[in-house]
Amino acid sequence: MPEGRYDDLNPAPRLLMGPGPINADPRVLRAMSAQLLGQFDPQFRGYMKEVSALYRGVFQTQNRWTLLIDGTARSAIEAALASLIEPGDRVLVPVFGRFGHLKVEIAQRYGAKVVPIEVEWGTVFAAEALEKHIKSCKPKIVAVSHGDTSTTMAQPLQELGALCRAHDALLYVDATATLGGMDLPADAWQLDVVSAGLQKCLAGPSGSAPLTLNERAERRITRRRHTEAGLRTPGSVEGEGPVIRTNYFDLAMIMDYWSDKALNHHTEATTMLYAARECARILLQEGLAAAFRRHALASQALTQGLAAMGLKLFGDQKHKMANVTGVHIPQGVDGDKVRRALLQDFNIEIGTSFGPLHGRIWRIGTMGYNARSDAVLHTLGALEAVLSAERFKAPRGAAVDAALAVYRKA
Numbered sequence: 001m002p003e004g005r006y007d008d009l010n011p012a013p014r015l016l017m018g019p020g021p022i023n024a025d026p027r028v029l030r031a032m033s034a035q036l037l038g039q040f041d042p043q044f045r046g047y048m049k050e051v052s053a054l055y056r057g058v059f060q061t062q063n064r065w066t067l068l069i070d071g072t073a074r075s076a077i078e079a080a081l082a083s084l085i086e087p088g089d090r091v092l093v094p095v096f097g098r099f100g101h102l103k104v105e106i107a108q109r110y111g112a113k114v115v116p117i118e119v120e121w122g123t124v125f126a127a128e129a130l131e132k133h134i135k136s137c138k139p140k141i142v143a144v145s146h147g148d149t150s151t152t153m154a155q156p157l158q159e160l161g162a163l164c165r166a167h168d169a170l171l172y173v174d175a176t177a178t179l180g181g182m183d184l185p186a187d188a189w190q191l192d193v194v195s196a197g198l199q200k201c202l203a204g205p206s207g208s209a210p211l212t213l214n215e216r217a218e219r220r221i222t223r224r225r226h227t228e229a230g231l232r233t234p235g236s237v238e239g240e241g242p243v244i245r246t247n248y249f250d251l252a253m254i255m256d257y258w259s260d261k262a263l264n265h266h267t268e269a270t271t272m273l274y275a276a277r278e279c280a281r282i283l284l285q286e287g288l289a290a291a292f293r294r295h296a297l298a299s300q301a302l303t304q305g306l307a308a309m310g311l312k313l314f315g316d317q318k319h320k321m322a323n324v325t326g327v328h329i330p331q332g333v334d335g336d337k338v339r340r341a342l343l344q345d346f347n348i349e350i351g352t353s354f355g356p357l358h359g360r361i362w363r364i365g366t367m368g369y370n371a372r373s374d375a376v377l378h379t380l381g382a383l384e385a386v387l388s389a390e391r392f393k394a395p396r397g398a399a400v401d402a403a404l405a406v407y408r409k410a
């Protein structure tokens with residue numbers, strides 16, 4: 001034992017109302033305490049198949065290749081872009097927040113000629129603008145966020161898939177922040193690759209990233225299949241395309257690993273697979289439509305409550321994500337001090353913000369396990385008390401009353 005005292009691990013009972021992570025559903029935590037299995041154990045391979053089937057339900061797809069990337073949500077973004085992008089490919093990235101910039105940066109690292117297009121934070125792209133840029137840029141790949149937690153905006157994507165197909169581009173969608181909380185039918189919207197993380201609307205911890213890809217994407221990826229020398233057999237078929245420039249995030253290898261070939265790649269993060277399975281199982285048991293309604297209702301109750309308190313909501317409300325709300329920090333109020341008081345006095349965490357929005361807005365998440373009336377009501381009541389201590393004149397009780405009225409009417 002090294003010098004010093006090491007207490008029991010005993011995290012404070014926080015209510016995580018930021019833009020993610022949020023509190024995990026207790027059933028997910030229970031699933032994570034199950035004993036480990038070897039990754040080639042037939043029972044474990046059965047669980048992998050169940051995970052694929054469950055996430056087909058979550059992504060609303062028939063895609064054979066529906067699997068997990070071992071890592072946080074960004075690992076699946078990297079796997080998708082690294083495996084789709086061949087050096088010199090033109091990649092169009094609509095940027096409406098921090099996570100658009102992330103895709104620009106990852107695509108550049110893999111040798112793409114990236115064409116970023118930007119709108120002001122707090123807004124999204126009009127369909128005509130996207131069409132115009134796709135026509136002029138002629139990209140091989142379009143990479144876009146569905147919801148960007150940094151701005152709390154959600155980009156409408158219903159028509160983008162068809163547009164990409166008409167112009168022979170593949171469409172990658174980062175649904176980290178919305179999967180399970182907002183509708184995103186991968187097949188109906190013709191999304192070629194979609195990925196997510198567990199720590200937002202899926203009510204799990206971060207560390208596993210569900211991903212689905214269709215046959216158009218599969219063709220692009222498998223032409224770059226490369227088998228590690230130590231695993232090659234006389235029957236191994238190598239692709240004719242350029243080798244994918246990452247081993248860990250090589251989707252061709254990961255597909256071989258998830259297939260019945262069970263070709264060795266990484267050691268599966270067993271506990272995270274249990275978590276991912278439970279997240280999807282719980283969500284599908286509730287039903288997607290019911291989960292979307294629950295998120296929309298929590299958003300409505302929170303925004304009505306904030307407005308009743310006299311606070312101003314951030315951004316284009318028509319395109320606000322259902323599960324994260326941006327709210328302006330009132331003039332004269334120290335945003336960080338309020339967040340500290342919420343944490344210390346009420347055990348409630350809300351989010352700060354990045355880049356141009358830093359110090360201007362708070363971000364409050366109502367997602368996954370925390371898209372519940374009691375979580376919304378506690379947060380509003382606590383925020384009102386803390387703001388009053390900061391001499392912000394909020395009509396006492398109005399926020400909770402307004403939120404309760406939304407829930408009573410539903």
Ligand SMILES: Cc1ncc(COP(=O)(O)O)c(C=O)c1O
Nearest residue numbers: 072073074099148149176177197
């Ligand atoms: C849209 C989006 N993409 C990617 C990420 C990165 O996820 P992770 O931190 O799990 O890698 C986030 C996290 O907030 C996100 O909101």
